[in-house]
Amino acid sequence: MTDKDIFTIKPKEGEAWDVVIIGSGPAALTAAIYTTRGAASTLILGGESWGGQLMLTTTVDNFPGFPDGIQGPDLMNLMRKQAERFGAEFVQKNVETADLGKKPFELIADGKKYLSRTVIISTGASDKWLAIPGEKELVGRGVSTCAPCDAPFFKNKKVAVIGGGDSALTEALVLTKYATEVFIIHRRDQFRASAAMQQKVLDNKNIKILWNTEVTEIVGKDKVEKILIKSNKENTSGEMVLDGVFVAIGHVPESRVFKGHIELDEKGYIKVNDHTKTNIEGVFVAGEVHDQHYKQAITTAGFGCMAGMDVLRYLDKSVPSW
Amino acid sequence: MATLDVSDSEFEEKVLKSQIPVLVDFWAVWCGPCKMAEPVLNELSDEYKDKLVIMKLNVDENQGSTLKYQVMSIPTTILFKGSQEVGRQIGFAGKNAYEDLIKKGVN
Incomplete structure (x- = not known):
């Protein structure tokens, strides 16, 4: 990691991050690559058991760019390195509570409070x-x-x-x-x-x-x-x-923490408006916690990219096209 | 101190006869969650220095201990104290889960 790759400064103690991304699968890490490169200070609350469902797989043959396939955990390590290269801070703790009723938003992970101007929920899904x-x-x-x-x-x-x-x-x-x-x-x-x-x-x-x-x-x-x-x-x-x-009877969206704040459908998936927005302004969603149709590493990464870009627009930062 | 490796033939000497509690991590190279567990176990091994030894047992190379302790999912970590199993954690559930397990044998 070199300094020339970092476009943002971390907030001081007690100050708010530009964006906190909850989760650490392909959606979360792709979002972080975009927000950091767009100069938004970015914290990933990635969970104790980080990396999402791909950590429980072997060879992934349908992720473009790897003609011979790649091991799921290796792919996630690479994505994490890429997000960290541009200055994303990665905290390997679970979010216990999310107070999205006040601004800045308040998130508690492992007893510690984090403040943020925007939030991307990309908590994915777990085994049913x-x-x-x-x-x-x-x-x-x-x-x-x-x-x-x-x-x-x-x-x-x-x-x-x-x-x-x-x-x-x-x-x-x-x-x-x-x-x-x-x-x-x-x-x-x-x-x-x-x-x-x-x-x-x-x-x-x-x-x-x-x-x-x-x-x-x-x-x-x-x-x-x-x-x-x-x-x-x-x-x-x-x-x-x-x-x-x-x-192997499917997955359930990991949305429990947000119940009461964020609108969910009857199955627990987060309801999406206008591509990546939730019912709360400044809170965005990406990946399998809202998508029940595609559920692929590549689609969830795409959703992460969309949410990252929408966060930058919301924060009034320009989106780099390179 | 980083984690140490242990094999079937050394199990009795290094684990069961140890003066202090031993946490044994049953793992394999093909196991994704085991890779997640590795840095966490290294950290814990430093934090509990002198109170606990953390050892890794490769299940492919050491089927005797794997069978004996009926490990059928990895990572499985088993805490041994005074030659007895005092608790186990199946799967990787993060640092706090390991600490809860360690507290069953370490004050």
């Missing part, structure tokens, strides 16, 4: 759980939401993936490299995943599919021993003895 008996107790003991992290522990074992979207099918394919038997348990009679992904799964002899089936309980003392399942089409139920359960 089944919320059935046994699930919570057995996380890390056979229950997982991250096949790329945990698949190698299921070498020569029997596992089930719950879900029917792209992420469920990807997890199942990852697991076939290790487990001897992989079941996909899906509550509908068809997948929501892309055609390419469906074909890969249907062609794989090691994957068996249970349609119209729901898991009602995960059973095990120190580790997963079996699951209880029922058909939602016929009135039948049964059990499956297995070693691992991978839950």
